[in-house]
Amino acid sequence: MLLGSLVVRPLAVRAGEGRVMWPGGLVVAPFGFLVPLMDRGAGLCAAALAWLLITVKAGVDN
Structure with missing residues (x-):
């Protein structure tokens, strides 16, 4: 989520x-x-990448 918060401002x-x-x-x-x-x-690598993207999106939305 921190990554999403840092990316969203710019x-x-x-x-x-x-x-x-x-x-x-x-x-x-x-x-x-x-x-x-x-x-x-x-499958684990793909799921980990998906989870990272989902949490970054949650940070962007907050």
């Missing part, structure tokens, strides 16, 4: 607050389907 200044929030949800939402793939190997 993006909001450049593009506007509303324009940063809703497209981010459209981009991050499909990655939520990778979280149930947590297992070993590549």
Whole structure:
């Protein structure tokens, strides 16, 4: 979440607050389907990346 909080300020200044929030949800939402793939190997790496993107998006929204 900290990473999302750090990233959102410059993006909001450049593009506007509303324009940063809703497209981010459209981009991050499909990655939520990778979280149930947590297992070993590549599935774990994909799920970890998806979880990172979801938490960054939560930081952006807050």
